[in-house]
Amino acid sequence: MPEYLTPGVYVEETSFRSRSIEGVPTSTFGMVGVTQYGPVRHPANDIRMATGPVLVTSLTEYERIFGGLRVGLDPCQLALAARAFFGNGGRRLYVQRVLHATEDGVGAGPVGDFARLGIPSGANPPVLEWCARWPGSVGANIKVVVKFRRSKNIQVGTQLRGVLPGAAVETAALDGAGQAPTIPDDQAPGTLLIVERQNGVLGYGDGQGGFNQPTAGQAAFHITTDVEVHLGDRLDVYTGLELGSEHRRFIGGVLQAVDPADDTSLVWLRTPPGQPEPDATAMLAAMLAADDGAYLTGGSDGSQPGATELEGKPADPDGLAPATGLAALGEIDDIAIVAMPDSTNLSDLDSAKTAVDALIRHCEQQRYRIAIVDPPDESSISEVRAFRSKFDSKYAALYYPWLRIIDPTGPQDPSMPPTTLDIPPSGAVAGIYARSDIERGVHKAPANEVVLGITRFVTNVTYARQSVLNPEGINALRFFEGRANRVWGARTISSDPEWKYVNVRRLFIYLEHSIDKSTQWAVFEPNNERLWGSIRQTIEDFLITVWQTGALMGTRPEEAFFVRCDRTTMTQNDLDNGRMICLIGVAPTYPAEFVIFRIGQWTADSRRS
Structure with missing residues (x-):
């Protein structure tokens, strides 16, 4: 009990009610695989550049961070699954990008994994270099345009107004009437001075530790830069960037590799290895000399990751290396559903089985999540049954067949029929899980629900065919005349009849996880009748x-x-x-x-x- 040593009145708070348990989210989806762009661990990255799974809440947000629906010329299965997830009612998605790197360094040749552009263009060696922040061939579609702005005269007498240390200033003599000269807007600045503060007075550093105060008879013009980064329809604009490293808006700080001001920035600015840091004049001249039509060059998507890379590795316990692949999803407590659409891209069924084994093992070890397993592409009824027979887990469910959609990246030619794509079902099914949870609850079987955004199922599963698939735990996706395309199964791939149904498994996951999270207060409490x-x-x-x-x-x-x-x-x-x-x-x-x-x-x- 509390100590009462000094006479007095003690007012204390107490509780007369039991502690409450808050239900955990059940519809948060996690995927791992190849994307067009975006955060990923790479040998050439600073270790601090690697990030964990990224939360996206819409397809627009996904495309801003991870790029479009293709990687090179091939469809991006993860992006198409994300599109199907949001199209079917999903709201929260964690994405962990996987990349099989081909280069060990950002400067290892013009075709490294990272696209870049030396400036001024053609200079050897360049003064500065724009680098794609993340690897990928899409980096060659990035264009950077730099413009400068010249303010009105900011010098009054011998004092500067409206600038902070680190700002770049161009000086000029006043005219005969004591007015600041008129400089054409398109005239590039000459020599620039960097503002410093000494003894409370703003002046200019001479680059050698000296300090010069503004002199009478001069005008000073504040020079800032605006940077436009173009990638397809995306345009990022960074205005009012400064040329002095002391300023909090320094261009090299706002657009830096590690922890930039914009977490989703496409590029970063660096001085090439072995080159001296340029002064403000040389920096601005180099950036302005770059051709406005010049794109970054190089960049590679690497090769197709294998099952081992999709599974990934846990984080170094000493914090030297972050988790990768599925292991990184394990660090996010909110995820309740996981999938790996890229398992269908692996070269043979043995590799696909190894990847799915890793997915199921991940869910069994994490305990509070369920896996949606994709069957191999172009599987017949016999082939999907053979594939299903390789697994037995109460933490996974298999859906068949694949979905056919209109290719969202195909040519828009009214005179021609639209092109189509076949995609794995996991993304759409995860969206239906989320939609059912939101509308009814996790206890409702996510079945007899319409699959949105598709033209048809690749294989027609009839009543007779499902009578073979359903007892084996293969959830059919079927078309019903007048009732559209529907999920027509709700079984796990477990041989244990106690855990036959997806909704029962997910209900217990919800109960167990909620109780686990909300009763941590009981640890080290006195173990007696009161507790x-x-x-x-x-x-x-x-x-x-x-x-x-x-x-x-x-x-x-x-x-x-x-x-x-x-x-x-x-x-x-x-x-x-x-x-x-x-x-x-x-x-x-x-x-x-x-x-x-x-x-x-x-x-x-x-x-x-």
């Missing part, structure tokens, strides 16, 4: 709320669940070893997979028994 009663009350209150949503069976809470935490669940040995054991039982609702109406003839004048 046990508090734990029981906390969990019962939570389960009553879950029961009221229709997630559990029973007409009364006593029929839906039980919570025990007392001397019957713990032995003295448990107490001696610091273990508090709470036993929870819930009665989940199972989906009405087979709705049966039994109808027979009834004689009108007979009486019901």
Whole structure:
């Protein structure tokens, strides 16, 4: 109890209610794979440039960070899956990019993984260099345009006004009337001076540690730069950048490689290795000398990552190397659904199986997430059954067949039929999971739901065909006349009948994760009846709320669940070893997979028994 040593009045706060449990999110999706652009660990990157999975909440946000729907000339399966996810009701997606690097350094030749442009163009060696911030061939489509601005006269007498240390200033003599001269807007600045502050006075450094105050009879013009970065329809504009490194808006700081002001910036500015740092005059002259039509050159997408790279590696425990691949998704607690569309791009079925094994193992180790498995492309009924037979897990579900969509990157020619693409189903199915969770709840089986944004399923799964697929845990995607394209299955790929259904597995994930996160306060509390009663009350209150949503069976809470935490669940040995054991039982609702109406003839004048 608190100490009371000095006489007086003590006002203390206390709680008379049990602690509440907040339900965790269940519709957050995570994917790993190849993207056109975006954050990724690379041997040429500074270790601090590598970022973990990036959260995107719309297709527009995805495209800004990770690029478009193609990588080179090939469709980007992850981008198309993201498009299907958002198109079917998904709201939160974490993306972890994977890249099989081909170069060990940003300066390892003109065709390295990073595109770049030396400035001034053609100079050897260049004074400065624009570098793509992330690897990829799309870097060769980036164009950087630099413009300068000249302010009005900022010198009054011998004092400067409206500038901070680090600003670049061009000086000129006043005319005969004591007015600042008129300089054409398109005339490039000459020699520039960098503003410094000494003893509270703004003046100019001489580059050798000296300091010169502004002199009478001079005008001073503040010179700033505007940088435009073009990539397709995207235009990033950075205005009012300064040329002195002391300024917080220094161009080399705003557009730097590590932690720039704009997290999604496309380029960064550097001095080539081995070259001296240019002064402000040389820096501005070099950037202005660059051809406005010049693009960065080089850049590579690397080769197709294998199963090992998709699985990735956990982070170095000493913080020297970040996690990659699926291991990086493991660091995000909110993710509840995961997929790996690029497993279908692997060269053979053995590699695809290895990648899917890694995906399932990831979910089993994380415990609080489920995997959506994509079948190989162009699989027949027999082939998808053979593929399914290689797995057994209560943390994964398989959907068949692939989806056919109109190619969003295809030519728009009204005289020709639109081109189509076949995509794996995982992205659309994850969106349906999210949509069902939002509209009904995680306890509702994500089935009998319309698949949006597709033209048709690649393979027609009929009633007879599904009678073979469904008992084996292959969830069919079917077309019904007048009812559109629908998900027509809700089974996991588990041989354990207790975990046959996706919604039951996901309901228990939700319950377990919510209880886990919200009862951490109990660790190191006194292990006695007071704690046990508090734990029981906390969990019962939570389960009553879950029961009221229709997630559990029973007409009364006593029929839906039980919570025990007392001397019957713990032995003295448990107490001696610091273990508090709470036993929870819930009665989940199972989906009405087979709705049966039994109808027979009834004689009108007979009486019901």
